[in-house]
Amino acid sequence: MEEAIDSPFPVLGIAAWSGTGKTTLLAQLLPRLREKGLRVGVIKHAHHSFDVDQPGKDSYKLRQAGAAPMLIASRERFAMMQETPGQEEPDLGYLLSLMITQAPDLVIVExxxxxxxxxxxxxxxxxxxxxxxSGDWVQAVASSGSLPPSIRPTAKRLDLNNIEAITEWVIEWMNAQPNAVAN
Structure with missing residues (x-):
C-alpha cells in the first residue's frame, strides 16, 4: 500500500466513474456540512483544459502574456490561475498545500x-x-443498489440516496482522523 499524503487537515476523496453523480452528491453534501459549522475545501480534478477566466478580460490577457501565477481578487472572491505546461497530471500534494492558509476543517477531493x-x-x-x-483506501461505498462482492469488508456501506446518512458518516470519519480540528 502506498503512503498516505501528509496534511494538517483530513482529506477525503470522492471517487466514482463519470456519470455516477459525484458533483450532484457534493452539491447536496457541502451545504449540510456548512450547516454543521464545518469549513470544507474542495479540489476537483479536470481531465481537460479549462479556463475560469474569460477571453478578453484583463486577467486573461495577463495570464496569456505570461503572469505566473495570476491572482485576481475582488471583495467577493479571489482566484489564482497557474499555467502548468508539460505537467502530466496535477500533483495533489502540492494542491493540498495551497489549502493550508485557508485552514479548512476538511478537504474533499473529487x-x-x-x-x-x-x-x-x-x-x-x-x-x-x-x-x-475494492481499493486499499476505500473507507465507505455509497450505492443506489446492490454492491459487488469485491467491496472491502471494512468499508462502510451507505445508501447513495440518503444524503443525511452520508453527511453523518463524513462527519464521523473526519472526527476520527488524527489531524481533525476539534469543533
Missing part, C-alpha cells in the same frame, strides 16, 4: 482516483469497473 487518500466511493451498477470499490 477525482484523483489513483492517489493514496481515504475515499468515499460512489457506485452504480453498470457504470464503470467494479474494482473501484
Amino acid at each position: 477525482g484523483f482516483k489513483a492517489w493514496p487518500i481515504p475515499k468515499l466511493v460512489l457506485y452504480r451498477a453498470g457504470i464503470g469497473d467494479v474494482s473501484i470499490v
Whole structure:
C-alpha cells in the first residue's frame, strides 16, 4: 500500500466513474456540512483544459502574456490561475498545500482516483469497473443498489440516496482522523 499524503487537515476523496453523480452528491453534501459549522475545501480534478477566466478580460490577457501565477481578487472572491505546461497530471500534494492558509476543517477531493487518500466511493451498477470499490483506501461505498462482492469488508456501506446518512458518516470519519480540528 502506498503512503498516505501528509496534511494538517483530513482529506477525503470522492471517487466514482463519470456519470455516477459525484458533483450532484457534493452539491447536496457541502451545504449540510456548512450547516454543521464545518469549513470544507474542495479540489476537483479536470481531465481537460479549462479556463475560469474569460477571453478578453484583463486577467486573461495577463495570464496569456505570461503572469505566473495570476491572482485576481475582488471583495467577493479571489482566484489564482497557474499555467502548468508539460505537467502530466496535477500533483495533489502540492494542491493540498495551497489549502493550508485557508485552514479548512476538511478537504474533499473529487477525482484523483489513483492517489493514496481515504475515499468515499460512489457506485452504480453498470457504470464503470467494479474494482473501484475494492481499493486499499476505500473507507465507505455509497450505492443506489446492490454492491459487488469485491467491496472491502471494512468499508462502510451507505445508501447513495440518503444524503443525511452520508453527511453523518463524513462527519464521523473526519472526527476520527488524527489531524481533525476539534469543533
